[in-house]
Amino acid sequence: MAALGKVRSKGVLLICIISLGLFAFIAEEAFRSCESSSNDARQQVGEVLGEKISVTDFQKLVDEYTEVIKMQQGQENLNEDQLNQVKDMVWNTYVQTKLVENEAKKLGLTVTDTELQNVLIEGTNPMLMQTPFFNQQTGRFDANALKKFLAEYKTQGKTNLQLAKQYETIYKYWTFIEKSLRQQLLAQKYQGLFAHCLLSNKVEAQMAFNDQNEESQIQLAALPYSSIDDNKVQISDADLKAKYDEVKGRFKQYVESRDIKYIDVQVKASAADRAALQKEFAAYDTELASAADPSDLVHKSGSLISYIGVPVSKDAFPYDIAQRLDSMAVGSTSKVVENKGDNTLNIIKLVAKQQLPDSVQFRQIQVAGANAQETAKRADSIYTALKSGADFEVIAKKYGQTGEKAWLTTRQYQSAPSLDKNTKDYINSLNTMAVNEVKNIALTQGNLIVQVVDRKAVISKYTAAVIKKNITFSKDTYNAAFNKFSSFVSANLSAEDLVKNAAKAGFTVQERKDVTTAEHNLAGIRSTREAMRWLFEAKKGAVSPLYECGDNDHMLIVMLNNINNVGYRSLEDAQVKEYVKGEVMKDKKAEMLLAKLNGVKSVDAAKAKGATIAAVNQVTFAAPVFVAAAGASEPALSGAVAATAKGKFCKAPVKGNAGVYVFQVVNKTKRPGKFDAATMMQQLRQKEMQMAGNFMNELYIKAKVVDNRYLFF
Structure with missing residues (x-):
């Protein structure tokens, strides 16, 4: 009881201690929660319609599309600019897909598997033409080739490890195409539904035809705003404020x-840096001139251009190098030349220049044996048989190969960083062999029996050693x-x-x-x-x-x-103020010029007031008039001319973008051509669709898109 009484006597103190403890506990949990939310926020690349995308998920999309681009363009790596383009494309596609999916969901629009299959069977979608399943002979996508691949994909990874990686690459590429097709079809459905909200009719078509084909010839009197000195115009703060309120909608900003x-x-590079590099190139000049094989020298120099030692086309070299090759003699070395365009020093040795095919069609049989002697003996036997008229494919099948024809193009090897001796010998043989010639090529790992079947596009090819180095500091x-x-x-x-x-x-x-x-x-x-x-x-x-x-x-x-x-830029913004001031200046000058033309009833009277007179032909309502005296297009003038009858003077001066105008309609004519209601209605519908194309921009604005990519990429 005594203990209980003691506790009771300290009741207020205990309550305070417990309260503080509870507060500390709650505060700690709140802090952890805030810290966790803050960490999550720091990992968000962006947000669309309240849905966030993390840097991890976005990077997966970037990696996926990067592999697609590599496969389409046949590149191993993408440079920084290309990667930036990929990131932009991925982000734009992600945002647009989310916007369309959100609208489609509200309307109940979906893409079924049957619809996708119909597109594959039809085989004409441009996206399908970029796949390995596009048949060059039919000009269509081959759905059966896709089915065959998908069936093989499930088994090849287990039975053939060499093909597994290749099959996986193609499979990922196809899944990307399939996903993109679904997105495209859904967007087309939504846009198609939207398009049917825009209609045209015969009455509108007839009016549009008349607007395009009724031409007026006028005598125009122009008083440009530039004819009044800006210093003669008084602009007050009240004028600026009134004009700002009038055009405020133009200054709305949707992104910070x-x-x-x-x-x-x-x-x-300093003068001393340049001198050191020049000295270095002076040594290259001497070494290149005497080098039988410049491979090692080019490699050691750190040249930006590799030397592969086989003939290549001009396309393999930078423009500044390619332009100099034809003016050089074979075996000569050029002077050291500075290229200010790419900030480099350059020296070239032209090793050889030959007329060779740009592409070669060939077939081959790989020959291997238990040892070098057996391999050579077997290769000689095959070579002799082929020279005696044996069927190439029959012999190839005897050794478990197809002997099918393939093409080798210059582009396939001319950008390689290096080539080993075997590859050089192989390429040089194919380039120099005659059609139907058979050759036994001895390589380190065995022999190749090669036959050239066709040669196309004989061009100049160059074997050139180039040392190109940046002029660095x-x-x-x-x-x-x-x-x-x-x-x-x-x-x-x-x-x-x-x-x-x-x-x-x-x-x-x-x-x-x-x-x-x-x-x-x-x-x-x-x-x-x-x-x-x-x-x-x-x-x-x-x-x-x-x-x-x-x-x-x-x-x-x-x-x-x-x-x-985000919001409306204020009048205090320098750019806004400058724009508003320009608009007020035009209004003030227009008032002065309109007053000057008050009571004018003819072109001659306007000329007496200082107007510039000119004949203007082919004026139609459908296109703005370009006024040379003012240096501007004037839509308001086109409208006024269309509303004025032949032989009449305009009812009132026209206030334009760059001046004030009066005119006399001299003549009105019709362009030759027959009205086709159906064609005209289709043109109007296409025009209206272009104008309505801003719907995606409206969806974007309402989606409250947040772009935080700058934090990560």
């Missing part, structure tokens, strides 16, 4: 953007540039000081407006993702750290000048 000022320093040059720039930045910590003192220090301040998160880099400089991240987290007036970026040759500092939030 940022205006920046920045200093970009690109480090370039040295480490000392970079350090000197870095020290100079970093010292300047350290001495000018505010944006105001950086801008004020840049020119004195030899730096240039540049501007970029409306930078958005959709951009892959800042100010067109590579490897500026960190700067992009900083930009969209910084506050107005902030100065960034000094970034080393580009291809390790740029230094960058950024100043955040303004943040343009």
Whole structure:
């Protein structure tokens, strides 16, 4: 009881302690929850219709499409620009697919398996023509070839490990095509439904035909706005505010953007760096001239162009090199030449120039034995039999091969980084053999019995050793540039000081407006993702750290000048104010010119007021008139002319984009041609569909799309 009483006496204190404990527990859990949500948010590439996509899921889509592009273009790797295009394509496709799927779901639109099969059987969809199952002879997709492949795919991975990887690549490619086809068909269904909401009729078609084919010839009197000096026009703040309110809808911004000022320093080779490289090339000149096989020299030099030692077409070389090959003698070495276009020094040795086929059709039999002697004996036997008239395919099948014909084109090997001796011998043999000639080619791993069946497109081919190297700066040059720039930045910590003192220090301040998160880099400089991240987290007036970026040759500092939030840009925005001022200026000048033409009843009277007179022919309602005196197209003038009868003077002056006009209609004629209601209605419907094509933009705006790719890519 005493203990109980003691506890009761401390009741208030205990309640406080327990409350604090509970609060700490709740706060800790809330903190963990917030931290978890924050981490999740940091892993989101974007959001569409409230649905988020993580960086992991987006990367999977990018990888999938990258493999498709590699397969379509026959490339092993994609460069940075190509990868950026892939990322943009994946993002745009993802967003559009989500938008269409959302609308289709509301309407009950789906793509059934039967509909997909019908497209495959029909075989004319352009997407199907990019697959390995497209039949060149029929010009159609071969659905049976697809079925055969899918059946083989299930078994080849288990029975033939060599083919498993190839089959897996093709299977992934097909699943991408199938997915894309479904997306395309659903979008076509939705667009088709949307298209049937737009109709045309014969009355509208007749009016449109008349608008296109009724031509007017006029005498035009023009008073351009440029005829009045801007200094003679008084513009008040009230004028600007009134015009801004009138055209405010033009300034709505759907995506946040940022205006920046920045200093970009690109480090370039110094005079000493250039001299060192010139000395290096002087040595290459001597070595190339005496080298029987320049392979090792080109490799050791670090040349941007590989030497593979077989004849290739001009396409294998950069343009600046290709242009010089025909002017060189075989065996000669060129002078050292600087190419300012790609910032390189270049030297060429033309080893050989030959007239050879661009493509060769051939067939072959691989020969192998227990040892070299057995292989050679078997190859000689096959070669002798073929020379005596034996059937190539029959002998090939005897050795478990098909002996089928195949094509070798120059493009298949001319971009290779290197070729071993066996491959060189093989290619050179195929290039130089006559049609129907048979040859026994001895290789390290065995022999090949080869027969050339056909040769096509004989062209000039070149064996050329090229040393092309970038004119790069040295480490000392970079350090000197870095020290100079970093010292300047350290001495000018505010944006105001950086801008004020840049020119004195030899730096240039540049501007970029409306930078958005959709951009892959800042100010067109590579490897500026960190700067992009900083930009969209910084506050107005902030100065960034000094970034080393580009291809390790740029230094960058950024100043955040303004943040343009989603919504209507204000009149205080410099770009908006300039635009509004221009519109007010036109209105004021129009008032002055309209007053000047008040009471004018003829072209001659307008001329007396200072107007420029010109004859204008072929004026139709369907197209805006181009007025040479004002240097602008004037849709309002076209409408006024169409409404004025032949021989009549306009009822009132016309206020246009670049001036004020009066006119006399001299004549009206009809263009030759017969009205076809069906054709005209179809043209109108297509035009209306183009105008209605903005529906996707409307869906995009309403979907509240968030693009955070700049954080990751």
